[in-house]
Amino acid sequence: MAVIGVDKVSKSFGRLRAVCELSFAVEAGSCFGLLGPNGAGKTTMMKMIYGTAARDANDGGTIEVFGFDPARDELSIKYLSGVVPQENNLDDELNVIQNLLVYAKFYGLPARVARERIASLLAFLELSEKVKARIRELSGGMKRRLVIARALLNNPRLLILDEPTTGLDPQVRHLIWEKLRQLRSGGTTILLTTHYMEEAFQICDRVLIMDKGRKVMEDHPQRLLEQNIERYVLEIPQEHAAKAIDGRRLPEAVRVDHAQGISRFYCDDLDRLKVVTDMLNGQAYYLRQANLEDVFLKATGRGLNEKQ
Amino acid sequence: MRSSETIPYPHLAWRLYSVWYRHMRVYTKNLVSNGLPPFLEPLLFLVGVGLGLSRYITESMDGMSYITFLGTGLLVTTAMFTASFECTYATFIRLEFEKVYDGMLAAPITVNNLIVGEIIWAGTKGLFFSFAVLCILTPFGIVRLPQALLAPLVGFLTGVMFASMSLLVTSFVKTINHFNFYMTGFLSPMFFFSGVVFPVSNLPKPVQLVAQIVPLTHSVRLVRAVCLSRYDPGLLANLAYILVFVAVFGALAVRRLRRRLVS
Numbered sequence: 001m002a003v004i005g006v007d008k009v010s011k012s013f014g015r016l017r018a019v020c021e022l023s024f025a026v027e028a029g030s031c032f033g034l035l036g037p038n039g040a041g042k043t044t045m046m047k048m049i050y051g052t053a054a055r056d057a058n059d060g061g062t063i064e065v066f067g068f069d070p071a072r073d074e075l076s077i078k079y080l081s082g083v084v085p086q087e088n089n090l091d092d093e094l095n096v097i098q099n100l101l102v103y104a105k106f107y108g109l110p111a112r113v114a115r116e117r118i119a120s121l122l123a124f125l126e127l128s129e130k131v132k133a134r135i136r137e138l139s140g141g142m143k144r145r146l147v148i149a150r151a152l153l154n155n156p157r158l159l160i161l162d163e164p165t166t167g168l169d170p171q172v173r174h175l176i177w178e179k180l181r182q183l184r185s186g187g188t189t190i191l192l193t194t195h196y197m198e199e200a201f202q203i204c205d206r207v208l209i210m211d212k213g214r215k216v217m218e219d220h221p222q223r224l225l226e227q228n229i230e231r232y233v234l235e236i237p238q239e240h241a242a243k244a245i246d247g248r249r250l251p252e253a254v255r256v257d258h259a260q261g262i263s264r265f266y267c268d269d270l271d272r273l274k275v276v277t278d279m280l281n282g283q284a285y286y287l288r289q290a291n292l293e294d295v296f297l298k299a300t301g302r303g304l305n306e307k308q
Numbered sequence: 309m310r311s312s313e314t315i316p317y318p319h320l321a322w323r324l325y326s327v328w329y330r331h332m333r334v335y336t337k338n339l340v341s342n343g344l345p346p347f348l349e350p351l352l353f354l355v356g357v358g359l360g361l362s363r364y365i366t367e368s369m370d371g372m373s374y375i376t377f378l379g380t381g382l383l384v385t386t387a388m389f390t391a392s393f394e395c396t397y398a399t400f401i402r403l404e405f406e407k408v409y410d411g412m413l414a415a416p417i418t419v420n421n422l423i424v425g426e427i428i429w430a431g432t433k434g435l436f437f438s439f440a441v442l443c444i445l446t447p448f449g450i451v452r453l454p455q456a457l458l459a460p461l462v463g464f465l466t467g468v469m470f471a472s473m474s475l476l477v478t479s480f481v482k483t484i485n486h487f488n489f490y491m492t493g494f495l496s497p498m499f500f501f502s503g504v505v506f507p508v509s510n511l512p513k514p515v516q517l518v519a520q521i522v523p524l525t526h527s528v529r530l531v532r533a534v535c536l537s538r539y540d541p542g543l544l545a546n547l548a549y550i551l552v553f554v555a556v557f558g559a560l561a562v563r564r565l566r567r568r569l570v571s
Contacts, residue, residue, distance in 0.1 A: 013571070044571070052413050053571045067313070075416045076315035083414035089407040091330075093337045102333050105326040106415035108318035151414070 002064075003028045003158055003189045004049060009061035011044050011053065011213075018044045020213040021061070026206075031180065031190040033204035033221075035197070035292075037300055041213040042193035043086060043162055049191070050074065050083055050160060065158070079107065082151030084161040088143040090150075092135045096127065099135065100150055107154040114153070121149040125179060141172030148176070152183075159183060161192040165199060177202050197292035207292075211300040221292055228295045230255065230266035234273040235286040238263045244279045251275050266290065317416040327417060327425025328432065335433075346390070346440035350382050354444065369507050372536065379450040380535045381504030383441045383459045384466045384527040387434030391467035392495055394430045395474035396487045403478070409569055419566045427471040427558060434467020435460045451535045458534040465550050466527040472557035473523070479564035498524045526550055 004026040011019040019041040026032040034042045047053035048063060051074030055061055063070055065077045090099050097118060104114035122128045125145040130138065138146065144164065151159060164180070165173040173196075180203050184190055194200055200207045201221045208218040217224060236244075241263035250256070250265070251272035257264050267273050270287075277285050318326070335342055354375070362374040369377040402408040412422060438460040445451045451459070477490050501508065501515060502524035508516055519525050526546040533543050 047571065050414065052410075052569070068315075074418065075317045076313075078414065078416040079315050079317035085407070085410050085414060087407050087410065089411035091334055091408065092406075093334045098333060098337075102330045103411075103415060105329050106318070106323070106412070106417055108322055108326075147411075150411075 001028050002026060003066060004032075004191065005062070005064040006045075006049070007062045008059075009045075009048065009063055010056045010059055011041070011048060012056055017213050019048070019055075022210070022213070022215055024208050024215070024218060026189060026191055028189050029184065029187050030205040031184050031192070031203050033200040033207040034191070034193045034210060035195065035200055035207050035296060036193075036210040036216075037195065039212075040210045040300075042210065045210075046160055046162055046191065046193060050077055050081055079154065080156060081158040081160055082154065082156035084144075084147050084151045084159070084164055086162040086166075088140075088147050090135045090143060090146060095131075095135070096122070096133050096138075096146060097131050099146065100153065103150050104153050109153070117153060117155075118149075121152050124152075125149050126175070141168050141175075144168060144172070145176070148179070156188065158189045158191065161190070163193055163195070165194070165196065173199070197296055201292050209296060209299050216299045217295075224295055225290065225292060229290045229298060231268045231290055232266070232270050232273055233288055233290045233294060234265040234267075234276055235288075236263050236265070236276075236280065236283070237261060240280065240283040244281065244283065245276075248279060264294075266294075320421070323417045323421040324425045324428060326415075327412070327422055328429050330412065331426070331429040332432070346386065346437045347444060350379075350386065350441040350444045353382060354379060354448065354450075370509075370532070372532075375448075376450050376536075377507075378505065379441075379445045379448075380459075380532045381528055383438050383445070383535070384462060384524065384531045385499055385504055386437040386441050387463035387466040388470045388495065388498075388524055388527070390433045390437045391430040391470040392474045392491070394433055395426065395471045396478055396481075396490060397484065399426065399475060399478050400481060400484050400487070403568070404484075413569065419569050420562055422569070423475065423562045423565055424558070426475065427468055427554075427561075430471030430474075431464045431468035434470075435464040438463025438466075455537045456535045459531050462527060462531040462534060465530070465554075466524075469523050469527070469550050469554050469557075472554050472561050475561035475565060476557050479561060479568060498522050503528050523550070523553055 002025040006025070007023050008021045009019060009023070010017060010021055022045060024032070034045060036042050044053055048055045049065055049070060051070035054071065055063060066080055068076045070077055091102065094102065100118045100121075101114060104118070109117065119128075122131060125148060127142060127145055127149065130142060135143065148161075148164070165176050168176070177199065180190060192204070204221055206219065207221050207224065209216045217228065219227070238258055238261050251267070253267055253269065254272055254276065255266040265273055265276050273287060277287065357378070365374040368374075409422060413419065442451065442456060442459055446453060446456065474490070477487070481487060499505070501511070501519050502522060503519065504524070508519040508525070511519065526549045529546045530543060533539055
């Protein structure tokens with residue numbers, strides 16, 4: 001069953017169309033990732049889901065979250081959902097537990113219930129020792145975990161996260177991914193935006209790659225890889241590649257692209273790429289499996305758009 | 309789908325209370341630095357200006373001693389200034405720099421709840437600041453209890469009135485420095501030309517007319533009436549002015565700030 005149903009939704013800011021006839025569905029208990037470069041419309045799409053951005057009216061686009069339309073019933077949706085915004089907007093004046101207690105009021109949680117819930121959430125996110133800490137004393141990773149704890153105060157059925165791990169160190173990222181996986185196994189539906197391809201690959205059951213407000217592709221991350229890109233990539237600095245290859249024939253079924261000083265050779269057959277490395281006379285190269293980032297760059301292009 | 313399901317999100321009064329509670333908790337976090345100045349300021353004002361100056365002002369003003377005239381005026385100007393600061397600089401910082409509202413709006417409250425809660429909070433600060441002035445005036449015998457106990461309520465109304473106007477101003481402001489125009493161009497003149505420091509009845513006619521239009525004049529009339537128990541039917545017009553002002557400016561502020569908070 002779908003928790004979120006988005007159908008042909010658009011959003012315009014003046015003449016700019018930030019989101020353009022986007023459609024997707026998020027199944028209950030799954031983790032759905034919205035991927036795209038900055039300015040692709042990811043955050044705008046999320047805000048339309050919980051009602052802090054209004055979709056274009058009267059163009060036939062619809063959004064349903066738990067069967068509610070955010071344009072009419074934002075309170076029901078917000079009550080059932082937890083939101084982790086892109087910025088850590090914690091109250092610096094208050095300490096950790098006060099931040100959470102103030103927020104618990106919005107859900108009408110009785111003080112005793114709120115305190116129990118907060119204790120277990122702080123334990124879950126490994127912040128129990130920081131219960132009385134000031135916000136300024138927290139590291140970036142701790143602040144992020146605290147914002148996630150805040151979003152979980154009302155035991156949400158849907159958790160919405162806007163770039164949950166941007167700017168965090170690898171340890172914290174892995175910890176957050178692990179917690180998100182645990183929440184999903186507990187039945188929480190998760191919708192997140194990210195530009196970390198690894199993040200999408202690690203935790204998403206389904207990803208939608210969007211660019212300039214439109215859907216480019218959507219599938220299970222593994223299938224996106226299998227169906228849209230060769231299995232292996234060989235990366236060589238462009239000047240070396242040019243010298244080595246100069247006029248020579250490449251093996252069959254090797255695709256090349258040159259961008260930003262790097263030549264990339266794609267092929268499903270590892271041995272054929274090794275033939276290319278043999279032409280290099282010992283120059284440095286990097287031979288690896290293709291990943292979601294390659295798919296992403298292939299889909300959205302390597303050049304920067306005006307909003308990046 | 310389950311759209312027939314009723315979701316037990318908190319009712320309106322609770323949602324407004326939770327916004328108010330958030331502001332109250334943040335404000336009372338620094339109780340000494342936030343709570344002491346409202347008492348010290350009127351004390352300094354009365355000692356410095358009132359006692360020093362009133363020796364030279366022997367004429368009574370509107371049938372009261374100058375110190376009573378000025379002191380009762382301070383009961384509402386303090387509410388005006390605190391509510392105006394709260395809903396200009398502080399609101400702007402929450403809106404633009406701290407992104408506090410983005411976090412709050414992810415919880416089950418609407419933009420309307422957020423802004424109305426903000427206005428009620430500014431009214432509460434008006435009430436508290438008025439009360440602080442009352443605490444200073446009473447021991448000096450400048451106002452009498454129990455009738456003056458109604459003054460903080462006028463402070464509340466004044467706070468709510470200036471909060472709605474200030475929020476409307478904030479909805480137009482792009483950089484925080486623009487508030488200087490509002491403060492020195494509008495609030496400071498009002499302090500002098502609303503019958504707080506001297507009666508408006510001796511001013512030239514056009515100035516008197518302006519004094520009738522600006523909001524503070526109506527607060528001053530109400531607060532003097534309750535402090536001196538001098539009630540007359542004309543006060544109903546002052547009260548009506550305040551209520552209509554709040555309704556109109558509050559509605560405009562909600563409309564304009566909604567566009568800023570919901571894209």
